[in-house]
């Protein structure tokens with residue numbers, strides 16, 4: 269598509285008023301700066317404002333309003349819907365704001381709005397501390413936290429958003445608002461799961477927990493044993509103590525047969541915990557990569573390439589994972605006749621269930637698992653087939669669905685009913701009131717949108 273072009277004098281004005289950099293289509297660096305994780309998304313903004321502080325964010329909002337430009341917000345650039353970039357609009361790019369300060373005594377990390385989990389974990393691990401974050405280092409701390417946050421420490425310490433204790437947010441009208449339990453507590457509630465709807469966060473404060481080494485890595489299962497191994501994973505997760513988080517991934521081998529990867533993360537004191545023994549003794553184990561290693565090593569267990577694959581994700585939270593659903597998942601893995609991508613199964617046992625549900629907007633605590641069909645391909649000619657596979661796969665497990673879908677994994681074509689279902693009607697209306705207070709004109713609508721009431 270042809271580029272929307274801003275007048276030179278407008279760009280000059282923005283370059284002069286922003287402390288950070290400005291990238292327009294003709295500038296070197298524009299192309300890598302508009303790339304996102306999902307190669308299916310190929311958009312060309314009129315301008316990218318590389319903000320370096322709250323003042324820059326307010327200036328960028330002013331500029332967008334003055335030039336009637338749509339706004340997109342970029343943290344780590346991982347959202348599968350590609351919400352971090354828009355055609356012809358302005359991107360508030362926070363990729364230069366990646367500092368993380370740690371107060372080791374208070375066990376609090378203060379992270380700038382564009383920090384990634386790699387930035388965050390490196391800073392906090394220097395103090396022997398950690399927060400429950402995402403499993404891929406290049407994902408943004410803010411984007412992930414505001415959508416909920418499920419990872420290797422979920423059973424131990426809850427959703428990432430349960431650990432959010434404060435934030436500084438610049439609203440689209442240029443106000444700098446602080447959210448904490450004592451100040452704008454309603455905004456803190458909304459940021460805990462309500463997505464990037466209320467403003468651009470320039471700082472997040474997250475509660476930290478002592479942690480250095482974990483027992484983790486990957487267990488791989490193949491052949492006839494996969495079905496039984498998946499059942500074993502389900503049973504272990506259902507009965508697991510809080511010191512064991514556990515996720516699973518269905519994939520395919522070269523012979524087009526399903527393989528199962530289980531990724532446990534154990535932080536307890538036992539040398540050989542019963543649950544890990546149960547996983548290791550499941551049929552079909554072909555590779556045992558589980559060992560004691562640093563938490564930073566655990567955070568590298570999944571490391572997909574950035575911006576290379578086309579992706580389309582669709583899923584449901586489910587109340588249970590009965591044998592019938594396991595059979596359905598395995599059947600869907602081979603339904604396309606070629607490797608379809610992966611199926612992610614995240615357990616929500618442990619701390620998310622004990623957290624004070626009224627303290628956060630995130631509304632899927634009743635679910636046992638979050639299951640996502642992640643179609644992954646490269647050939648543009650196969651778009652329809654792969655998107656179709658993800659949709660049909662999610663439809664096949666919809667009968668077990670509870671609490672809608674996971675905001676952080678939604679594509680841009682999800683209907684508003686799915687976003688509403690993720691919170692429940694009451695919490696959704698409360699979020700709409702909050703949205704009306706901080707973004708009455710719905711400037712921040714390139715997200716899993718909560719329209720103002």
Ligand SMILES: Cc1cc2nc3c(=O)[nH]c(=O)nc-3n(C[C@H](O)[C@H](O)[C@H](O)COP(=O)(O)OP(=O)(O)OC[C@H]3O[C@@H](n4cnc5c(N)ncnc54)[C@H](O)[C@@H]3O)c2cc1C
Pocket residue numbers: 304305340341342343344345346347348350351352362381382401402403404406407408409410411412413414415416417418419463464465467468469470572676677714715
């Ligand atoms: C490879 C991969 C691995 C992932 N792993 C996990 C995982 O382990 N656990 C999990 O729960 N999710 C995971 N996700 C999903 C991820 O949490 C969401 O897609 C999230 O939106 C990504 O945030 P980001 O900043 O990287 O993305 P971006 O695309 O940059 O931003 C997405 C949206 O987040 C909001 N946002 C970002 N930064 C700010 C800010 N500072 N202020 C206000 N709003 C902001 C905006 O609405 C923006 O449009 C993963 C996604 C991918 C692609």
